[in-house]
Amino acid sequence: MKQWYEELFENYAVKYDKESFTQGTIGECDFIEKEIEYNKEAKILDIGCGTGRHSIELAKRGYKVIGIDLSESMLRRAKQKAGEEDVEVKFEKHDARKIPYLDQFDLVIMLCEGGFSLMETDEMNFQILQNAANALKSKGKFIFTTLNGLFPLFNSVKEFLNSEAESGNATYDNNSFDLMTFRDVSKICIEDDLGNQKEIQSVERYYVPSEITWLLKTLNFQPVDIFGAKLGAFSRGDKLSTKDFEMLVIAEK
Structure with a gap:
């Protein structure tokens, strides 16, 4: 039986790109670039890349990016867009709970609920964090957004x-x-x-900051910084509040 997120993202790629929450790509990539100090040698993994909006934008700026997603229709759209933009991004179908990479990336991004927080159990969600940690090289950085448990x-x-x-x-x-x-x-x-x-x-898991901090520390991330996630305007200056629907997490391995 298909899970709700598999059903949702079937034939929903073009409409997905028109959703209000997907309109902040440029500003979010500006922040990502700043966080990796504009190092064009950085290898980037985009977990739950969807239609490839962050992957493609970062590739346009000269970064090597691999985007992975579970949805074939989202990946088809991502490849089509990359072709139209004439940029090279490797898009691959993978389940975020079973990522095959080990110590390969300088940066892992997982934005706009890229798999994490959508899973059926907390253990599966943790598996995704674990796989992101495994994919990172030593001193690598992990940037993701997730639903803020203080909001509801x-x-x-x-x-x-x-x-x-x-x-x-x-x-x-x-x-x-x-x-x-x-x-x-x-x-x-x-x-x-x-x-x-x-x-x-749909069934989505919201997390409180202390949970995220603890989960990441058990995976040997240090430091773990959490901020409010403003659409298209990520900033270390945004202290997390109960008004933030999502939180922005930045962790170093």
């Missing part, structure tokens, strides 16, 4: 997501946040690239 304690997830959406974007309903598991169950309504209307029940 003070705000409505449904109201936030629907207020951010433009016409034609996905809509969210029937949200239910479980305080014991920090999982939000919701109904996502989309029209896919073929014009089919779909209703999918």
Whole structure:
């Protein structure tokens, strides 16, 4: 049986690129470049690359990037876009829970819920962090965003997501946040690239900063820095607050 995230990202690549939360690519890549001190020799792995927006932008700036994703339709779109932009990115189909790389990358990025926090169990989510750590060389850097567990304690997830959406974007309903598991169950309504209307029940795991810090420290990351993640404007100057839907995590191996 397909998991909800596999069903969601089937034939949803063109529409996905029009979602409001995918519009911050340039600013986010500016931040990434600054974090690796513009080192063009850096090898980058993009976990859960989706339609390749960060991979392609970084490749355009001269970096060697491999983008991996579970969705064949997202990867098809990524390859098509890379061809149109005339940039070279290696896109490969891999499950983030089973990444084949070891000590190969200077930077691993995992942005916009790139697999992490979507998995069925906490153990699977941890496996993704573990694989990212394994893929990094010594002194490598790991930059990712994840859902901020402080947000649903003070705000409505449904109201936030629907207020951010433009016409034609996905809509969210029937949200239910479980305080014991920090999982939000919701109904996502989309029209896919073929014009089919779909209703999918999603289950996403929110994390509090202390959990993320502890998980990464067990994987020998030090230091671990966490900030608020502003769309298209990542910054070390943004102290995480209850108003941030996502947090930006920067860890060094």
